[in-house]
Amino acid sequence: MFLETFKNTMGGKQPKTILIDQFTAISDAIAAAWPGTTHCLCAWHIYQNAKTYLCHAFQGYETFADDFGRCMYDFEEEQEFLSVWEGMLVKYDLKDNEWLGQLYGKKEKWALVYGRQVFSTLRDENLHSVMKEFLSPEVDLLSFLRQYEKLLEEQRYAERQVDYLANQGTNRIPPLRMLWQAANAYTPAIFEIFRLEFELFRNCVLYS
Numbered sequence: 001m002f003l004e005t006f007k008n009t010m011g012g013k014q015p016k017t018i019l020i021d022q023f024t025a026i027s028d029a030i031a032a033a034w035p036g037t038t039h040c041l042c043a044w045h046i047y048q049n050a051k052t053y054l055c056h057a058f059q060g061y062e063t064f065a066d067d068f069g070r071c072m073y074d075f076e077e078e079q080e081f082l083s084v085w086e087g088m089l090v091k092y093d094l095k096d097n098e099w100l101g102q103l104y105g106k107k108e109k110w111a112l113v114y115g116r117q118v119f120s121t122l123r124d125e126n127l128h129s130v131m132k133e134f135l136s137p138e139v140d141l142l143s144f145l146r147q148y149e150k151l152l153e154e155q156r157y158a159e160r161q162v163d164y165l166a167n168q169g170t171n172r173i174p175p176l177r178m179l180w181q182a183a184n185a186y187t188p189a190i191f192e193i194f195r196l197e198f199e200l201f202r203n204c205v206l207y208s
Helices: 002-009 024-033 043-053 055-060 064-073 078-091 098-105 125-134 141-168 177-185 188-202
Strands: 017-020 038-041
Touching (some): 002 024, 024 038, 038 043, 043 064, 064 078
Parallel strands (some): 017 038
C-alpha cells in the first residue's frame, strides 16, 4: 500500500533505482509493486551488519576489516572479486558462515563490480547524522521539509564557495592547449599534479 501511494504521489512514476537494507520482505514488496525498478543493497548498511554478524573476525584479526572492505568497494573485474572473496573465506575460516553465505547469494545487489552500470554512491555521513535529528515521530512532515530545504541550500552555498575559491586559486596557465583543457576539467589540486607530470614529460629526451 505504501509503495503504491508513493508511486501515485509521484504522478504514477516509480524509481529507477532504490537502495534498501537486507530485508527480504522489503525486497519482495518492491519487486511486486515496482517491476522494473532496480533495487540494490546499501553497502554502508551491509558493512555495519557485518560488524555484528562477524564481530569475532573483526576483533580477532587486524586485517579482516581491510579485506572485507576491499571485497565491498575495490574491484572492477568480476573474476578478481570472486577470487579474493574465496581467499577471504579460507584465510579467516568463514566458509561455513551462514550470514556470509546469504550475503554472497545476493552479491549482484551490493558488490561494486556488478553495480557500476546502475550508479555509484558515496554516503554522506555528516548529512545522514543531521537528517536523523529531523526524522522522529514528533516532527511533522511540513517541518521536516522546511529543515530539508534549509539544509540543501546550506550545502549549495558551501559548494558555490568552494567553486569560487577554486577558480580564484588557479595559477597562470601557459598557452598550451592540453594544459588549458586539463585546467577546465580538473580541480586546482589535481591540475597541479597533472601539470607537474606534464612538465616532467617535456623534460624527457626521446630516442628512436
